[in-house]
Amino acid sequence: MTITIREEELILAKERAIYFPKQELLAISDLHLGKTAYFRQAGVQVPSTMANQDLQRLGQLIERYAPKTLLINGDMFHHKLNSDIEAFEQWKSQYQALQFILVKGNHDRLDEIHYQQLGIQLEDPSYCTANFCFIHDALHCNEENLYPISGHLHPGISIVGKAKQYLKFPCFYFGESYAIMPAFSAFTGLYMIKPKPGEGIFAITPNQVVAV
16 A cells, blocks of 8 residues: 655554655554563563564565565564563664664653664654654654654554454554554554544555555
8 A cells, every 4th residue: 555645655554554665665663573572581471483584574575676675664672671672683783784763652661772783773763854753752852844654552443344243453643633553463452443424544464555
């Protein structure tokens, strides 16, 4: 799904990402690496493969779009250093030429030295381009002339299916004042959006992104 915001083309990918061709920038939000390991340490039976599946999906996006920059719009790491983050370090070694930027989110609690060691450029509270302000929570954006793109809420939308059942999907939200990206991690819940007239809602189904 390709849309235009502020006269700039955005490609909405069904893998829960946005590609900005003009900037050669791939943006995701709420990766939450380390969350599955954190729950396992707490005794909750969560498959250890979930984080690897998210990284595999991210790798496929990088191969498809060949961006110069990967921007994570907050909550890259869910908690402290653990085995999931070690797996990320090994995965990242495949992309030596790719610039990694993290806009700090409420779950990004590692010491700054750890981000430096991982080769991640940390931006707090936002990272701005000519038209957009990437920030984890849009309500904290002070860039009046830019369009905020946030994460944090894990937006979802309910759609009536052919059998008149309600189906829930993650979604992209584009309002008049700001946008919200879907959570990239599959191990997250959904905050259900109730769209108003004029707002752009794009549901992420298993096969494609569809306008609602």
